[in-house]
Amino acid sequence: MTAALIQARELRVEYPGRAGGRVRALRDVDLDILQGETLGLVGESGCGKSTLGRALLRVIEPASGRIEFDGTDLTRLRGRRLRRTRAELQMVFQDPFGSLNPRRRIADIVAEPLLRARGATRAEAAKAVAELLDLVGLGAEAGGRRPHEFSGGQRQRIGIARALASSPQFVVADEAVSALDVSIQAQVLNLLSDLVRDRGLTMLFISHDLGVVRHIADRIAVMYLGQIIEVASRDDFFDAPAHPYSRALLSSVPVLRPGETRQQAVLEGELPDPANPPEGCLFRTRCPIATERCRTHAPELREIAPGRSVRCHLPLVPSEQHLASSD
């Protein structure tokens, strides 16, 4: 078994809500991200997947919980040690238009993490930037230009070059290809998977697009209302999802296949208000198989097979015997 590079434990993030209340965006999340893997994090808007990605990099401060990285608890780091560690943890954003400073040259944008976090000299940075721009397929000459001179796909390549500049071990890609047209999306996905392989990167790939996640991820984690509700290998997940929500999510994706078109929606209702979540299982208000027990008892995330966990009293995949007996 590969070791975990990142271990989140009981990670909680809260936002101020109405009338002085607290809205829980992350509900005590436990998650391991293994060395060298790409973990796909899926779920609908508001489920907390971006919050989790940002909390792991401490862009958002967790209210409580731990994030183990390389033997240290990231939540306790301050000052210079935090800045140094940040060089190891980088992010690729969704919006290739909003995330690059329009007034700066591409070379300066890409060099910034190197200068700040790694303390590189100007000369070292310039050399590294030229190599990075080549690596992402833009060519070193792109460095003298400014963001508006580039298309969305090219800007996303710039964002990737910047994220890789400090030679990080871990990258969070938050909807990194979602704003791109499909033909450009395929080019950027191929670039990302090459980089992950060649540089041995560990990546948390956040996306609402299950086809894209299936293409790039080794394992899948599903979130609903601030909780992880399923973790599985890619093939297990796409062949037979164990949580009723995972199944609904998968069958909502329009499929390009000859034959009859589907006309029935597969999941009724909408996401409950996170400030006022249901009692018991958070999914039970939309779950087609919920029972009385789901209302009275919140299910725990439990392992039903090696490497496969689900937060459901009635998983769609039978538990393997030796594991089920411990429940």
Added chain:
Amino acid sequence: MTSAPVLEVRDLRVQFDVPGGRLPAVDGVDLTLHRGEVLALVGESGSGKSALSMSLVGLNRGPRTHISGAATFKGSDLIAASERELRGVRGKDIAVVFQDALAALNPLHRAGAQVSEMIRAHRDMTRGQAMDRAVELLGEVGIAGPDRTARAYPHQLSGGMRQRVMIAMGLANDPAVLIADEPTTALDVTIQAQVLAVLKRVQRDHGTSVLLITHDLGVVAEVADRVAVMYAGRIVEQGLREEVLFQPQHPYTMGLLGSVPPIDGPVVRRLPTIAGSPLTGLERPSGCAFAPRCPFVHDACSERPVLRQRHGEDGHLDACVLPSPARATARSLGGIS
């Protein structure tokens, strides 16, 4: 599809004045929308699909826009129509549903009032009657508790709910044509499935013709009867859903389909891609607009290809001069089975 044409577009051109010249957003399009069908207009950003549909209802007219050609609807030409004439058509005979319902709805008015105003703009009804009808319409688009939703302001509604309110407004006057511009693009998949089911039901129950503008081939597969694929302001392929999606003839359509990572079947290590990027500048090649990105480009591509039937069934048209065997090769390389 043999039913009567509702809307016939002929040689439509839309050009925008931009610094440095005129951008040919729509570059000579012929298109027919039949009664009761969902026709999907597919393309990537800048392909001209929105410019085309907005010009049909006069929503992109202005000093910097040049529109020519014809769009015949109920015996009159929408392109030649005055703004006053169009005002009588918009929202009544032809309704539009936009992607961003939060921007399209008035934030100061309750949802029910907006739907009932749409009814009263074109019909002689009392406020009370119009409100009753509005609540009924909100129920028809799948809103549970339509009374409550009618009293809500747009910001109090979720994205999926707002999009349903937009569709209810679109249906307010039982239009012959509904133009839906990326109606589910901002929605999550489970909500998208619900809204698409509503659109499909509207088409079936009301016999409405839907012009669906989308970049999402999965959405096309889900709801379209026919498909037209746009590239650089031109239609490059058109036909029944099954023909265009599963026997694509144009290398661009093949490339698009191949670039979508599927949620089942074998996982390929590298996705097939289309080289280069879409045309964004003012320049258009004199021949096939896709030629600069096409892996199968040859001498004949320097002349502008006509959209016509070149293979297979009636009504399956494409604008590619490649001979059939070369297309078969193209399909296999594009990862299309």
